[in-house]
Amino acid sequence: MGRAPCCDKANVKKGPWSAEEDSKLKAFIEEHGTGGNWIALPQKIGLKRCGKSCRLRWLNYLRPNIKHGGFTEEEDQIICSLYISIGSRWSIIAAQLPGRTDNDIKNYWNTRLKKKLLGKRREQPRRPAHPNQSNEEANSMEVKSSTENQTLSASARERMQLHMQLQGGLYSPNLLNPFSFYSSPALWPKQYHSQTQALSTNHFAVNAVNPIPVLQGSTATKEELITKSINANIIITREDFLGFPSSSSMENSSSNLDSITQGGIQVDLQNLVFNNYDPSLVGHQLLENDHLEELERCRELYGSDKEILSDHFWPASNEMGYPSDSASLALEYPAAQLDCVLRYEEL
DNA sequence: AATTGGCTCAACCGCGCCTGG
DNA sequence: CCCAGGCGCGGTTGAGCCAAT
Numbered sequence: 001m002g003r004a005p006c007c008d009k010a011n012v013k014k015g016p017w018s019a020e021e022d023s024k025l026k027a028f029i030e031e032h033g034t035g036g037n038w039i040a041l042p043q044k045i046g047l048k049r050c051g052k053s054c055r056l057r058w059l060n061y062l063r064p065n066i067k068h069g070g071f072t073e074e075e076d077q078i079i080c081s082l083y084i085s086i087g088s089r090w091s092i093i094a095a096q097l098p099g100r101t102d103n104d105i106k107n108y109w110n111t112r113l114k115k116k117l118l119g120k121r122r123e124q125p126r127r128p129a130h131p132n133q134s135n136e137e138a139n140s141m142e143v144k145s146s147t148e149n150q151t152l153s154a155s156a157r158e159r160m161q162l163h164m165q166l167q168g169g170l171y172s173p174n175l176l177n178p179f180s181f182y183s184s185p186a187l188w189p190k191q192y193h194s195q196t197q198a199l200s201t202n203h204f205a206v207n208a209v210n211p212i213p214v215l216q217g218s219t220a221t222k223e224e225l226i227t228k229s230i231n232a233n234i235i236i237t238r239e240d241f242l243g244f245p246s247s248s249s250m251e252n253s254s255s256n257l258d259s260i261t262q263g264g265i266q267v268d269l270q271n272l273v274f275n276n277y278d279p280s281l282v283g284h285q286l287l288e289n290d291h292l293e294e295l296e297r298c299r300e301l302y303g304s305d306k307e308i309l310s311d312h313f314w315p316a317s318n319e320m321g322y323p324s325d326s327a328s329l330a331l332e333y334p335a336a337q338l339d340c341v342l343r344y345e346e347l
Numbered sequence: 348a349a350t351t352g353g354c355t356c357a358a359c360c361g362c363g364c365c366t367g368g
Numbered sequence: 369c370c371c372a373g374g375c376g377c378g379g380t381t382g383a384g385c386c387a388a389t
Contacts, residue, residue, distance in 0.1 A: 091377060107356050
């Protein structure tokens with residue numbers, strides 16, 4: 001048995017809203033509010049519309065201070081960075097862009113921004129991964145890579161592709177690394193600056209000995225945690241976030257630290273989202289020296305097999321509750337596998 | 348001038364999550 | 369604990385517009 005429909009579909013008007021319907025809905029909500037029940041709202045106003053349709057119309061079009069079109073370069077960068085970090089969580093992305101709706105951002109991404117970013121890639125040959133590798137070899141690797149990517153979801157492929165492209169610096173100097181946005185306060189929207197104090201003290205206990213009780217004690221929803229973690233990644237250092245420096249970050253210069261912390265942010269975020277945050281496992285273990293040695297041995301033994309590499313360089317996936325097989329790992333954590341491959345290519 | 352194909356975006360749909368009884 | 373109703377989200381659709389042919 002299927003779910004009961006939210007309204008009487010036969011007696012409900014569908015399609016574009018008329019000016020009269022708009023003004024009725026707007027006037028009512030401005031005077032009385034939604035009353036906490038969208039389903040009952042259309043009857044109260046005398047509109048032959050589904051409650052969900054009213055909600056959508058209000059949120060996406062009639063609500064005050066809504067902006068349509070005219071996305072700025074800064075907004076492009078925020079959308080791109082967040083999409084790479086968290087994927088198509090449009091409502092969370094929209095929450096970072098005042099006046100923008102999730103629907104608007106989703107449409108903008110699907111119709112323009114994605115093409116703007118990914119389109120550039122086709123225009124240029126891939127940069128060889130090794131100094132002695134020809135462009136032809138690099139391009140043939142890309143074809144192989146795109147075949148392998150068939151096992152990933154469309155979204156995962158897209159994010160990997162974007163990540164790789166931006167690593168190559170083909171779009172904007174500000175996005176040489178997609179997370180350069182996070183480490184560049186000049187690019188942050190204004191509200192981040194005002195939120196800094198509240199977020200760092202209320203939710204992540206800067207320099208706390210152990211951040212876990214803070215997270216566990218939080219009453220925030222999963223979505224709020226994601227949003228806050230994004231903000232937290234922007235406004236506090238990894239050291240602040242963990243309460244202690246990771247072994248990797250202690251050993252590295254600031255330039256190295258950037259790539260380490262920025263890559264690790266994705267891991268941190270996933271841990272947080274999936275409620276299995278374990279500071280002992282955070283810190284991009286593949287960058288530890290012993291793993292680098294193991295990576296080199298692996299390269300000699302297996303060549304460039306991505307699956308094997310990700311198996312070797314995500315050894316703690318079981319303990320952390322991640323999927324144990326690399327296909328699932330790649331599907332759910334494309335950034336993790338991508339990092340394995342990118343790191344391999346650097347060697 | 349007519350046709351066609353691509354693009355945009357408002358709106359719809361289905362489903363998972365949350366909450367209150 | 370269970371269930372029903374409502375909410376909110378992400379994916380998809382299709383009408384309208386516009387440029388190219």
